[in-house]
Amino acid sequence: MSAPAKEAGVLRIALADDQALVRSGLKALLGGFPSLQVAVEAGDGQALIDALAATPVDVILSDIRMPGLDGFGLVRTLRERGIGTPVVLLTTFDDEALPLRAAEAGAQGFLLKDASPEDLFEAITRVAAGETLLAPVPTDPVRARFAYRDQAAPSDTFSEREVSILRLLAGGYSNKEIARAVFLSEGTVKNYVSEILDKLGTRDRTRAVLKAITLRII
The missing domain is CATH 3.40.50.2300 (Response regulator)
Structure with a gap:
């Protein structure tokens, strides 16, 4: 058929x-x-x-x-x-x-x-x-549970690569593990993470992930 x-x-x-x-x-x-x-x-x-x-x-x-x-x-x-x-x-x-x-x-x-x-x-x-x-x-209940108090818009848009790295950060992966998954050097991933934190206006990876989920970037 x-x-x-x-x-x-x-x-x-x-x-x-x-x-x-x-x-x-x-x-x-x-x-x-x-x-x-x-x-x-x-x-x-x-x-x-x-x-x-x-x-x-x-x-x-x-x-x-x-x-x-x-x-x-x-x-x-x-x-x-x-x-x-x-x-x-x-x-x-x-x-x-x-x-x-x-x-x-x-x-x-x-x-x-x-x-x-x-x-x-x-x-x-x-x-x-x-x-x-x-x-x-993330489902809507997950987004609500992890809603981040700072909901100010990021300072710039995110590239597809940055969003991919943000999603791996949400999974709790280290820079070394992320580098292996996306075929980049560990140093390049570290630079990406720094840029992501700057765009979101957050001090660390955990706050960056929570804000990204709240703003539906991931």
Whole structure:
């Protein structure tokens, strides 16, 4: 059976999760957005890769933990084959090592499994536009919990690279770990962090992350 034709302005999505109920739930959430179309579903990474040969998509949503080829393996295999389709890995974020491992594998983003439909839509559209989300998109309750008292606008806009580094700072990573994830020297990352603090008008990394979350920079 051939895949349905892609509608103009619609992003085609592939879902990979070994739990059918999770896939059904994600599909139902995505169905609430007319600009998104679920074109491929699979229960593991290899099945998804096989399906993509016949049905190209714009964004892949994949669970990290799956039997057989897991989320990390899925991303690595795609990149080794020269397939650059953006991948957003779904995670419960219960292991602080997962985000860095996924970034190193070549994923474009992360999303908490309990994220709101709006956060899910935002993550998909942003990676489809070429952005990189290197930490889970904070949900509204998370933003409210960590609201920072200083909500003054930053002194300048942030580049995509700076936003990526801010997201890794939010994950608690050191300059050395960030440098490895974004393929820069540790000294260059240190300079980026200093520039980020200056733009936000904050004294340290923690305050910078809290203010960035409050202002929806990340």
